[in-house]
Amino acid sequence: MPELPEIEVLARHLRPLLCGKTIRGVDVRRAKVLSPTATREFRRVLIGSKFAGLSRRGKYLLFQLQPKAHRQSITLLGHLGMTGRMFLADKNERPPKHTAVILDLGGENFIYEDTRYFGRMTLDTNAVEKLGPEPLSADFRPTRFAEALKCSRQAIKIKLLDQTLVAGIGNIYASEVLFRARLSPKLAANRLCRVQGQRLWRAIRDVLMEAIECGSTVPLNFCAGKTDRLFYFGRAPNAPDYYTERLRVYDRVGKPCPNCGRPIRRIVQAARSTFYCHHCQKL
Ligand SMILES: [Zn+2]
Numbered sequence: 001m002p003e004l005p006e007i008e009v010l011a012r013h014l015r016p017l018l019c020g021k022t023i024r025g026v027d028v029r030r031a032k033v034l035s036p037t038a039t040r041e042f043r044r045v046l047i048g049s050k051f052a053g054l055s056r057r058g059k060y061l062l063f064q065l066q067p068k069a070h071r072q073s074i075t076l077l078g079h080l081g082m083t084g085r086m087f088l089a090d091k092n093e094r095p096p097k098h099t100a101v102i103l104d105l106g107g108e109n110f111i112y113e114d115t116r117y118f119g120r121m122t123l124d125t126n127a128v129e130k131l132g133p134e135p136l137s138a139d140f141r142p143t144r145f146a147e148a149l150k151c152s153r154q155a156i157k158i159k160l161l162d163q164t165l166v167a168g169i170g171n172i173y174a175s176e177v178l179f180r181a182r183l184s185p186k187l188a189a190n191r192l193c194r195v196q197g198q199r200l201w202r203a204i205r206d207v208l209m210e211a212i213e214c215g216s217t218v219p220l221n222f223c224a225g226k227t228d229r230l231f232y233f234g235r236a237p238n239a240p241d242y243y244t245e246r247l248r249v250y251d252r253v254g255k256p257c258p259n260c261g262r263p264i265r266r267i268v269q270a271a272r273s274t275f276y277c278h279h280c281q282k283l
Contacts, residue, residue, distance in 0.1 A: 001082050003059060004135070004168025005211035010086065011056040012216065017088050018051040018063070018110065025104030030117055033100045037123040045074060045123060046103065058131045058167030061086070077125050081118030087111055131167040135204050140166060146197035149189040156192065156200070157185035158270045166204065172250045175275045177207045179249045184281045185267070185274045196283070214246045249275040 002010070026043045028034060034042050045067065052073055053064035061078035078086060088108045089095070095102055096113045101121050103110040112121050120127075132148075133139040145166065152159050159165060160174040169177065178185050181203035183196060192200065248258050253266040257277040267274050 001170055001172070002080050002084075003170040003173050004056075005173070005208055005215050007056050007059050007061060007080070007168070008212050009215035010080075011054050011061055014061075014086065014088075015054040018054060018105075020051065021105045021108075021110075022050045023047055023065075023103050023110075024106060025102075027102040027104070028100075029102070030100040030114075032117055033112070033114065033120055034122050035120070035124075042123060046076070049074065057128050057134065058163060059170065060128055062125075062128070074123065075125050077120060077122050077128065078112070079120040079127070081114060081116065081120070083116045084112065084114040084119035086113075130164060132162075132164045133166055135166050135168060135208055140201070140205070142198050142201040145201050146192070146194060149192055149197055149200075152189040154189050155185060155269055156183060156187050156189050157274050159189040160204075161270075161272075168208070169204065171272050172247065173207060173211070175250045176211075176248060177203045178281060179276060180207050182281055182283070184283055185269065185276050187283065211246065249277065251275065 023046045026046050028039045028042065031039050046065065048068035049065040050068075051063060052066040055062045055064075059079065063076040063078060065074045065076055067074060080086065084100075087110075088105070089111055091104075091107055091109055093109075095109065095111055098115045098117075099111055099113045100117060100119075101112040112119070133141075133144075148165050149156075149159065152162075154162075157174050157178060160169050160177065161171065175185070177200070181196070181200045183192070183200060249264050251273075252264045252275060254263050256262065257264055257280055259280045260277065262277060262279045264275055265278050267276070
């Protein structure tokens with residue numbers, strides 16, 4: 001499932017491809033992904049609008065649209081859910097089986113495909129308003145972060161998934177961040193001392209920045225590739241699996257810890273897997 005770094009990489013990839021293009025037609029094949037926006041409303045707003053910008057907030061894509069008729073720009077919100085893909089394809093190409101929405105941009109189609117339809121392409125931006133600070137912005141302050149941790153008795157791994165604490169971290173990067181900060185995933189959030197809180201704050205930024213940098217070098221081709229296990233499935237055939245290569249603990253149970261060589265362990269917290277090194281992440 002894509003998290004902040006993958007969405008950031010995707011936003012950077014799509015921005016120059018979309019900006020300036022006008023939506024000439026809208027084909028909704030799965031109305032569920034527009035929810036709560038109705039298909040009719042979606043089509044009315046989008047047809048004739050021009051892509052004016054693209055940014056990211058947490059795990060959401062924010063497409064800025066400039067409608068033809070009036071001055072005020074509109075935000076179209078995109079979320080890839082578990083298995084979503086958003087990419088441009090030649091108009092002559094047949095859209096994939098699980099295509100949810102097709103935006104006709106003239107010579108090309110902008111396609112949103114989702115095998116499980118957990119993602120969204122909607123005009124409702126409420127989800128974004130509830131998000132906590134953006135971890136790579138100046139809004140994410142170590143002192144405020146530490147205060148927020150003090151209010152929770154949840155295990156720190158579970159707390160990191162709370163999008164109101166900090167936006168954009170999911171199950172993969174929560175494990176990676178805790179490994180970097182050398183903190184046990186089982187530690188209660190309110191038990192972190194000041195130094196540990198700062199270390200965690202720093203680790204969040206470092207891990208996410210490094211992942212964006214790494215993802216930026218992946219040659220993306222979202223039309224190709226069949227794997228939907230992980231996000232960067234669009235890579236060329238036989239190209240290395242950049243995604244898993246850069247992870248230190250996630251999905252590496254039994255493999256040696258990059259620090260101490262002891263086997264990585266897996267535990268289940270709130271029904272989701274956590275990977276960690278019992279030796280390096282004692283506290
Ligand atoms: Zn270790």
